[in-house]
Amino acid sequence: xxxxxxxxxxxxxxxxxxxxxxxxxxxxxxxxxxxxxxxxxxxxxxxxxxxxxxxxxxxxxxxxxxxxxxxxxxxxxxxxxxxxxxxxxxxxxxxxxxxxxxxxxxxxxxxxxxxxxxxxxxxxxxxxxxxxxxxxxxxxxxxxxxxxxxxxxxxxxxxxxxxxxxxxxxxxxxxxxxxxxxxxxxxxxxxxxxxxxxxxxxxxxxxxxxxxxxxxxxxxxxxxxxxxxxxxxxxxxxxxxxxxxxxxxxxxxxxxxxxxxxxxxxxxxxxxxxxxxxxxxxxxxxxxxxxxxxxxxxxxxxxxxxxxxxxxxxxxxxxxx
Amino acid sequence: xxxxxxxxxxxxxxxxxxxxxxxxxxxxxxxxxxxxxxxxxxxxxxxxxxxxxxxxxxxxxxxxxxxxxxxxxxxxxxxxxxxxxxxxxxxxxxxxxxxxxxxxxxxxxxxxxxxxxxxxxxxxxxxxxxxxxxxxxxxxxxxxxxxxxxxxxxxxxxxxxxxxxxxxxxxxxxxxxxxxxxxxxxxxxxxxxxxxxxxxxxxxxxxxxxxxxxxxxxxxxxxxxxxxxxxxxxxxxxxxxxxxxxxxxxxxxxxxxxxxxxxxxxxxxxxxxxxxxxxxxxxxxxxxxxxxxxxxxxxxxxxxxxxxxxxxxxxxxxxxx
Numbered sequence: 032x033x034x035x036x037x038x039x040x041x042x043x044x045x046x047x048x049x050x051x052x053x054x055x056x057x058x059x060x061x062x063x064x065x066x067x068x069x070x071x072x073x074x075x076x077x078x079x080x081x082x083x084x085x086x087x088x089x090x091x092x093x094x095x096x097x098x099x100x101x102x103x104x105x106x107x108x109x110x111x112x113x114x115x116x117x118x119x120x121x122x123x124x125x126x127x128x129x130x131x132x133x134x135x136x137x138x139x140x141x142x143x144x145x146x147x148x149x150x151x152x153x154x155x156x157x158x159x160x161x162x163x164x165x166x167x168x169x170x171x172x173x174x175x176x177x178x179x180x181x182x183x184x185x186x187x188x189x190x191x192x193x194x195x196x197x198x199x200x201x202x203x204x205x206x207x208x209x210x211x212x213x214x215x216x217x218x219x220x221x222x223x224x225x226x227x228x229x230x231x232x233x234x235x236x237x238x239x240x241x242x243x244x245x246x247x248x249x250x251x252x253x254x255x256x257x258x259x260x261x262x263x264x265x266x267x268x269x270x271x272x273x274x275x276x277x278x279x280x281x282x283x284x285x286x287x288x289x290x291x292x293x294x295x296x297x298x299x300x301x302x303x304x305x306x307x308x309x310x311x312x313x314x315x316x317x318x319x320x321x322x323x324x325x326x327x328x329x330x331x332x333x334x335x336x337x338x339x340x341x342x343x344x345x346x347x348x349x350x351x352x
Numbered sequence: 353x354x355x356x357x358x359x360x361x362x363x364x365x366x367x368x369x370x371x372x373x374x375x376x377x378x379x380x381x382x383x384x385x386x387x388x389x390x391x392x393x394x395x396x397x398x399x400x401x402x403x404x405x406x407x408x409x410x411x412x413x414x415x416x417x418x419x420x421x422x423x424x425x426x427x428x429x430x431x432x433x434x435x436x437x438x439x440x441x442x443x444x445x446x447x448x449x450x451x452x453x454x455x456x457x458x459x460x461x462x463x464x465x466x467x468x469x470x471x472x473x474x475x476x477x478x479x480x481x482x483x484x485x486x487x488x489x490x491x492x493x494x495x496x497x498x499x500x501x502x503x504x505x506x507x508x509x510x511x512x513x514x515x516x517x518x519x520x521x522x523x524x525x526x527x528x529x530x531x532x533x534x535x536x537x538x539x540x541x542x543x544x545x546x547x548x549x550x551x552x553x554x555x556x557x558x559x560x561x562x563x564x565x566x567x568x569x570x571x572x573x574x575x576x577x578x579x580x581x582x583x584x585x586x587x588x589x590x591x592x593x594x595x596x597x598x599x600x601x602x603x604x605x606x607x608x609x610x611x612x613x614x615x616x617x618x619x620x621x622x623x624x625x626x627x628x629x630x631x632x633x634x635x636x637x638x639x640x641x642x643x644x645x646x647x648x649x650x651x652x653x654x655x656x657x658x659x660x661x662x663x664x665x666x667x668x669x670x671x672x673x
């Protein structure tokens with residue numbers, strides 16, 4: 032009998048990654064094509080399925096494809112659409128209808144953070160959990176919320192925008208057009224902004240004073256902090272304080288068993304986990320204290336996006352069973 | 353055939369109200385006993401069931417009791433407990449075990465705001481809705497969250513504490529021991545605090561400058577605002593601004609179809625609904641704008657608590673069907 036695999040597709044602004052993932056979360060094969068963000072969605076999926084069909088040939092004797100799970104920016108699970116993605120020139124487009132032109136397999140789409148949450152539930156840290164939140168700390172802050180074992184899509188498919196809860200309505204300018212959103216503080220770009228604000232507002236000596244904003248990465252800040260750079264450490268503390276404060280608000284809404292941090296900034300490990308946990312505990316209502324775990328992702332970094340996308344299909348199949 | 357009714361019980365600090373409610377939300381009979389907050393829970397339910405058994409006699413030819421729904425402060429749906437209720441000298445007590453001593457009927461318990469949310473879903477404004485939030489604006493701010501047609505209890509039964517999300521970690525002292533919780537601003541006592549802060553920080557003339565804090569009620573502030581009192585109007589604007597800001601955060605989490613305002617302060621009508629809606633829209637992420645309804649409760653004020661409590665049982669029976 033052939034072994035079943037799902038296709039996981041992660042659409043990014045630069046690369047579109049895909050892979051074949053089995054029910055145990057083993058990524059049998061992974062590859063990618065350039066997204067060409069200026070081209071429309073149909074052109075991307077036309078090129079992508081030529082590659083998928085071709086690459087699958089050498090697996091087709093042993094494996095059977097059972098469905099297609101897609102993670103994409105601004106994707107709507109209910110409608111199958113991607114709507115005005117910030118880094119792609121797509122406008123509003125029904126991706127699942129396009130996919131149907133190239134494959135008869137069942138398909139499902141959601142945004143990257145929701146895919147990460149389902150990935151953690153099916154293959155990762157949240158296995159066996161029914162109530163948890165995944166926070167992706169990348170360029171922005173994405174989130175996927177699971178309640179009672181089901182991803183929360185809300186009335187319109189767009190729930191889970193914790194990155195756009197407001198820390199301070201007169202705070203930092205956000206890409207969304209408003210001010211003070213959480214992701215302007217707690218994200219890879221947020222901690223960079225904090226470093227530059229601290230460079231301006233304090234006299235703390237720092238090696239980061241030699242680096243321009245455009246050159247600086249979140250990893251540079253983590254490396255400096257590990258070397259004891261006081262300004263970098265202050266930036267991690269400030270980031271964690273704001274993240275802990277707002278996560279305490281999320282706990283007040285949902286009382287999750289765990290919050291899982293995922294993505295680039297989460298790789299800073301204890302630098303972000305230790306103070307965020309401390310501040311979260313400080314800001315939480317008594318009845319929630321010392322109950323909510325703050326955990327790292329257990330999806331292997333290299334395949335995390337594809338695993339998350341494929342989990343979307345594995346999860347749908349579990350519901351049907 | 354006898355008509356089925358559920359017993360709804362609402363435990364308050366002063367009175368414990370009960371009633372017999374049919375599947376259509378008609379309250380056939382309602383009465384109450386004094387709670388005696390200094391006595392333990394067993395004594396309350398012992399007295400209560402003597403009264404219920406006695407009062408039901410004149411209905412027993414036509415009606416059949418099908419279950420007992422209880423709304424109580426700090427109640428835990430999963431465990432059947434009430435834990436350290438602020439206005440009752442109960443400690444931690446398993447109420448459903450006590451109830452079993454006095455009645456063989458199936459019983460269920462949750463906190464008052466969750467009961468209100470289920471009441472709105474079964475009998476009120478949220479009929480037919482699958483994703484909504486009920487906010488109770490009384491002495492404090494309570495909330496009940498419904499996702500996918502199910503009340504959100506979270507991992508421990510204590511989800512839905514939107515009143516204890518933090519507006520400002522250096523803000524007003526809250527009864528919970530922390531600072532700046534939403535309920536210190538947006539509630540009947542919150543708007544009183546705002547009036548007194550405005551009396552101190554502004555020179556706005558106001559009839560409320562003649563009233564002491566302990567004498568003032570939220571209704572007095574609404575009456576003054578209706579008479580054009582500028583300070584009272586400013587207090588409603590400030591309350592609404594903070595409520596709108598934090599409700600926008602709740603929308604970012606859950607993308608509900610509607611938010612329903614319930615309880616004393618919601619009776620101020622347009623004074624609270626109009627500016628709260630305006631600020632909520634202002635603070636919401638683009639994708640949510642002009643989608644989320646802000647609606648008043650449709651539970652008849654006199655019986656709202658009992659209807660909500662009874663709805664808990666009607667809802668359980670719907671799930672079994």
